[in-house]
Amino acid sequence: MAEVFSNLRDLTKPRVAILVPIHNGASYLLRTLESLDSQDYENFEVVLCDDGSSDGSLQLCLDFAKSAKHKFSLLRHAKARGPSAAVFACASFARSRADLLTLFSHDDIMLQGFLRAVVKEFRSADVAIVSGSAYLIDATERRLGAVFCPPKLQFFGRQLTSLLMVKNVIVAVGATIRVEAVDWLPEVSPFHLCEDWERWLILSVHGKARFAPEAIVLYRVHASNLSHSKDPETQVREFQDMRASLIADANFRRSLRENRSKADLFGNWLGAGLSRLHGSKGENFETWSKYVDARQGAMQPGLPSPRSSKESECETSFIGDGSRRRRPTPTHRRLGDVSRVRLQSYAETAKLVFQAFVGNVSRASRYRVD
Numbered sequence: 001m002a003e004v005f006s007n008l009r010d011l012t013k014p015r016v017a018i019l020v021p022i023h024n025g026a027s028y029l030l031r032t033l034e035s036l037d038s039q040d041y042e043n044f045e046v047v048l049c050d051d052g053s054s055d056g057s058l059q060l061c062l063d064f065a066k067s068a069k070h071k072f073s074l075l076r077h078a079k080a081r082g083p084s085a086a087v088f089a090c091a092s093f094a095r096s097r098a099d100l101l102t103l104f105s106h107d108d109i110m111l112q113g114f115l116r117a118v119v120k121e122f123r124s125a126d127v128a129i130v131s132g133s134a135y136l137i138d139a140t141e142r143r144l145g146a147v148f149c150p151p152k153l154q155f156f157g158r159q160l161t162s163l164l165m166v167k168n169v170i171v172a173v174g175a176t177i178r179v180e181a182v183d184w185l186p187e188v189s190p191f192h193l194c195e196d197w198e199r200w201l202i203l204s205v206h207g208k209a210r211f212a213p214e215a216i217v218l219y220r221v222h223a224s225n226l227s228h229s230k231d232p233e234t235q236v237r238e239f240q241d242m243r244a245s246l247i248a249d250a251n252f253r254r255s256l257r258e259n260r261s262k263a264d265l266f267g268n269w270l271g272a273g274l275s276r277l278h279g280s281k282g283e284n285f286e287t288w289s290k291y292v293d294a295r296q297g298a299m300q301p302g303l304p305s306p307r308s309s310k311e312s313e314c315e316t317s318f319i320g321d322g323s324r325r326r327r328p329t330p331t332h333r334r335l336g337d338v339s340r341v342r343l344q345s346y347a348e349t350a351k352l353v354f355q356a357f358v359g360n361v362s363r364a365s366r367y368r369v370d
Contacts, residue, residue: 014122016044016115016176017098021086023051025106026060028220031141032106033064033072041115045071045097047090052080057106084189091182102176103196108134109141109218110174111337117214118176128207129153129177129200131170132215133341139222148219149341151349153209159267161204161256163352164197165243165291166274170209172196174217177203184251191242193235198242205255213342240287247290256295268292273356 018036022029036046050058058076065072075089091101100122104110114132121130131153136144150169153160163169175196181203189195200209246252275288 013043014099014119015097016041016100016102016119017090017094017179018044018046018102018104018110019087019090019094020046020048020104020106021051021083021090022048022053022057022061022106023080023083023086024053024055024057026053026055026057028107028139028222029057029060030064031109032104033061033068035109035111036104037064037068037070038112039070039110039115040112041119044115045073045094047073047075047094049075049077049086049090051077051083051086082188082192084192084195085187088182088185088187091179091185095179095182098179100176101179101181102174103172104217105173107220107222108173109137109220111216111218114174114215114217117212118174121210121212122176122178124208126207127178127210128181128203129170129175129209130212130215131209132174132212132217133345134171134173134217134219135337136221137218139220141218141220143218144221147341147344149344149348150211151352152345153211155349156267156270157208159270160209161201162267162271162291163274164201164204165288166271167352168194168197168200169348169352170196170200171217173219174215175200178207181206191238191245193238194242197239198246201243201246202252205252211345213345214338216337216341243287244290247287247294253294253297269360270353270356273359274352275359277355277359 020032020036025032033046048061050061058074061072061074065074073093075086075093077086077089087103094101100119102115102118118130118132121127131150133147133149136146136148138144148171150171153169156163184202184206185199189198191198271288271291275285
């Protein structure tokens with residue numbers, strides 16, 4: 001497994017940059033900005049990128065930042081380039097200014113204590129990704145009862161790539177990565193529905209992932225969500241195309257390494273079982289087989305040259321230097337939120353292992369790879 005991540009420059013209080021791509025998000029943007037500015041972790045800034053909005057989002061950001069407690073920086077694309085390009089612009093801007101990058105959305109809410117919980121998980125130098133959990137809310141911020149919660153990611157260690165090749169188990173909103181990861185990510189992804197999944201797969205071959213149960217966001221469900229823009233069949237096809245594209249990518253294949261350790265055998269067993277069990281739901285066992293072949297035929301360990309960190313062509317403004325001290329009403333976690341996500345995380349872990357067992361035992365005869 002390639003080691004590409006270094007220790008944080010400040011182990012006690014690393015600098016965090018919250019990256020927020022914005023496109024016509026004025027309806028919910030103010031609530032999002034308030035939740036970010038009210039975080040109780042002090043060593044952070046917010047980097048916004050207005051991606052060609054036409055609904056007043058840009059002016060809303062400028063007005064809010066004038067009285068914000070923390071520092072806000074604003075990038076602007078005159079024409080929309082897509083969410084992945086906006087994220088990359090923010091990440092490139094923050095590269096020399098931060099140790100950690102937290103990816104966020106313009107319509108969601110970050111609960112108190114999120115950044116503190118995430119930062120604690122980066123004490124080990126081999127951690128590449130930290131995921132929190134997300135409670136679902138509607139347009140009026142009424143909780144819908146459901147919660148997106150990853151399994152206990154620490155349990156899978158370096159075998160997360162095998163799991164991610166079958167199922168995306170990382171909550172995208174609020175996911176945090178090291179700033180060095182910018183070198184390994186594409187500037188623009190053609191897979192708009194699953195660009196986050198592609199991002200986790202790329203980073204998983206370079207480090208481990210961890211789950212922070214105290215890191216909770218409120219994920220807003222509304223008609224403009226990107227996942228509602230395409231039908232299920234199109235979504236499944238794009239998911240398969242994304243994984244096939246990665247498997248064929250020379251950089252990704254070169255970063256894979258096959259060994260016969262017990263942990264590696266467990267990863268193969270887990271992925272094979274889940275791909276068999278979910279084959280009828282669009283999870284293609286053929287894709288998994290190609291991934292196994294790529295691991296077995298991978299080059300000797302050696303790192304590809306990282307992708308160059310290109311500076312995005314966009315207008316930059318520095319706004320909100322923290323000189324004014326208006327602090328919005330904090331959004332606190334409810335009593336029992338953390339306990340619930342802890343229990344659900346263990347349940348998700350057990351569920352995945354059980355599904356892999358069922359898939360390997362009861363369906364192995366249905367799939368054969370020559």
